Amino acid sequence: MLTKKKLIEMLNSQGIEQLSLFEEARKQRYLHFKNNVVVRGVIEITNLCRVNCDYCPMRKDNTKRNSIYILSSEEIINASRHIKDFGINIVFLQGGEIPQTTKVVADAIPRIKELFNGYVEILLCLGDKSKAEYKYLRDLGADSYILKHETSDARLHYKLRHKSFKDRLRCIENLLELGYKVGTGTIVGLPDQSLESIADDILLAKELGMHMVSASPFISAPETPLENCTYGSINTTLNAIALMRLVTPDYLIPSVSALEVSGKDGQLKGLEAGANVLTINFSSAARQHDYLIYGTNRFIVKNTHVAAILSKAGLLQSQSTFAKRKPLIDQQNC
Ligand code: 5AD
Ligand code: SF4
Numbered sequence: 177m178l179t180k181k182k183l184i185e186m187l188n189s190q191g192i193e194q195l196s197l198f199e200e201a202r203k204q205r206y207l208h209f210k211n212n213v214v215v216r217g218v219i220e221i222t223n224l225c226r227v228n229c230d231y232c233p234m235r236k237d238n239t240k241r242n243s244i245y246i247l248s249s250e251e252i253i254n255a256s257r258h259i260k261d262f263g264i265n266i267v268f269l270q271g272g273e274i275p276q277t278t279k280v281v282a283d284a285i286p287r288i289k290e291l292f293n294g295y296v297e298i299l300l301c302l303g304d305k306s307k308a309e310y311k312y313l314r315d316l317g318a319d320s321y322i323l324k325h326e327t328s329d330a331r332l333h334y335k336l337r338h339k340s341f342k343d344r345l346r347c348i349e350n351l352l353e354l355g356y357k358v359g360t361g362t363i364v365g366l367p368d369q370s371l372e373s374i375a376d377d378i379l380l381a382k383e384l385g386m387h388m389v390s391a392s393p394f395i396s397a398p399e400t401p402l403e404n405c406t407y408g409s410i411n412t413t414l415n416a417i418a419l420m421r422l423v424t425p426d427y428l429i430p431s432v433s434a435l436e437v438s439g440k441d442g443q444l445k446g447l448e449a450g451a452n453v454l455t456i457n458f459s460s461a462a463r464q465h466d467y468l469i470y471g472t473n474r475f476i477v478k479n480t481h482v483a484a485i486l487s488k489a490g491l492l493q494s495q496s497t498f499a500k501r502k503p504l505i506d507q508q509n510c
Contacts, residue, residue, distance in 0.1 A: 178423055183375035187415050194415065201418035201450025204425040209452050212494035213486060214428060216266040216299065216455040217259030220467040221280060222246040225272025227303065229326075230336045230401045231366065231394065233468040234272050238399060243466050246276060249283035255458045256288050262479060266297045266496045268455060270322075273303025278313065285316045297496035304343065307350040314354045319498050321351045324361035324390065328380050329373035336366060336402075348384060357498050359388030359428065364416050365408020366394050374412070378419050381427070387498075388428040388453075391416035395437050397471040410439050414449040421450030428453050428497070436475035443477075447489040454482050 178186075189197050224244050228236040247255075256267050267288050271277050285298055300313065301322040310321070325344055327333050333341040351358045362377035363369075374391075381389040394408030413435065420429050430453035431446025439445075443454065457464060457476050464476055486493055 178419070180372070180375045180379060183378055183419055183423075184371045186419055187371050187374055187412055189415050190411065194411070197415065197418045197422075198449045201421035202448070204421050205450050205452050208426045209497075211491050212452070213447065213489075213491045214266070214453045214495070214497060215264055215482060215493045216268045216453065217256075217262065217264045217458045218268040218270055218455050219247070219252055219255040219259075220271060220457075220459040220463055221252060221269050221302075222271040222274060222277060223463075223467045224274045224276075225303075227273050228338050230338075231363070231397065233397045233399050233471050235400065238468075241399070242468060245463060245466055246271075246274075246280065247463070249280055249287070251460075252280070252284040253287050253291065255460070256284075256291055258458050260292060262456070263493075264456065264495070265292060265295055265499050266299055267292075268299040268301065270301040275305075277302045278305060278309045281318075282313060282316055285313065285318060289317045295499055295501050297499040304339075304347045307354070310347075310350055310354055310356070314356060318356070320357035320359070320387070322359040322361070322388065322390075323348050323351065324359075324363075325377065325380065326361075326363050327366055327369055327373060328362070328376045329369065332366065332368055332373065335368075345384075348386075352385065357387040358384075359390065360384070360386050361388075361390030361392065362416065363394050363408065364391050364413040365406070367402060367405045371412075374416055378416065378423050381420065382424045386424075386427065388430075389420050389424060390430050390432060391420060392432045392434040393438060395434055395470045397468075399471070407438050410435065410442060410445070414445055417446055417449040417451050430455065433457075433475045433477050434470060436477075437470055437473065441485075443481075444485040444488055447485065447491060452491075454485070456482055 330341040393413040431443040431451035435442030
């Protein structure tokens with residue numbers, strides 16, 4: 177059992193100690209997932225957001241200067257077709273937190289299910305919503321939801337997001353109660369964040385009984401109140417990924433695109449630290465430019481990049497572990 181004290185110590189791993197931490201994480205990944213890496217296709221459905229996170233260029237206060245968009249259900253279906261053509265069966269709909277996404281996504285979900293003949297995971301990342309809205313989307317066929325707690329240090333959470341950590345946790349609990357596969361996650365290296373609170377983040381995901389967890393390095397994005405702060409450490413982020421793998425070995429853990437913003441081969445290093453999910457971007461070129469997460473220097477993940485790092489890491493592209501095959505009722509009735 178990894179105690180909190182041990183986690184804090186290991187978040188600082190370097191050199192040989194770090195190599196053996198990563199090796200153990202890869203061993204655990206192999207035990208649960210063999211060499212398979214789950215590949216998702218993301219569509220960024222809106223860059224509007226009512227929240228004002230100090231680290232994010234899509235924050236509410238930037239709305240007037242950003243060129244804003246909300247995709248229509250039709251545009252979502254068209255992008256989903258491209259995802260299907262690449263042999264990917266996870267359609268990941270991500271966007272800022274605005275009430276309008278409920279309707280757009282509700283219209284799209286049944287059509288995406290039909291497009292994939294039922295064998296698809298619909299993964300949402302649309303922020304806090306009421307339990308009734310989560311239920312509505314779940315009843316329509318949404319399978320999974322990512323709602324990162326960002327930091328479990330309630331004081332820091334409020335300081336940087338201007339929202340209560342308790343409310344965020346309530347949303348996560350609602351999602352779990354409704355039967356979603358749920359992912360949470362932490363930003364590593366936020367100003368004023370302690371290693372102790374990152375250790376708490378790692379333990380919290382296990383305590384809550386989630387299915388996915390992530391660690392992303394803090395990027396000091398331009399045009400935000402934190403633009404002059406120091407970037408989060410890639411090493412600490414990689415150590416957090418490996419420790420997540422040890423604490424919650426059967427969770428899906430992504431190697432996120434933010435790892436590529438501040439260093440070379442960042443996502444490959446994430447895989448080497450025990451991650452097992454990659455996400456390819458299927459937003460149109462114009463929308464990618466307007467979706468300002470991490471600012472204009474964000475790294476857009478293409479299928480060629482994913483193929484290259486999977487081959488370097490000796491891993492294989494695989495489909496959703498959550499999508500269920502449609503029962504073959506028609507055949508039985510023949
Ligand atoms: N640095 C790191 N992660 C960020 N996010 C947003 N802005 C930043 C940043 N500057 C992450 C948040 C959010 C996800 C969509 O992007 O964790 O949940
Ligand atoms: Fe909105 Fe998410 Fe950006 Fe916060 S991180 S401002 S919730 S898009």
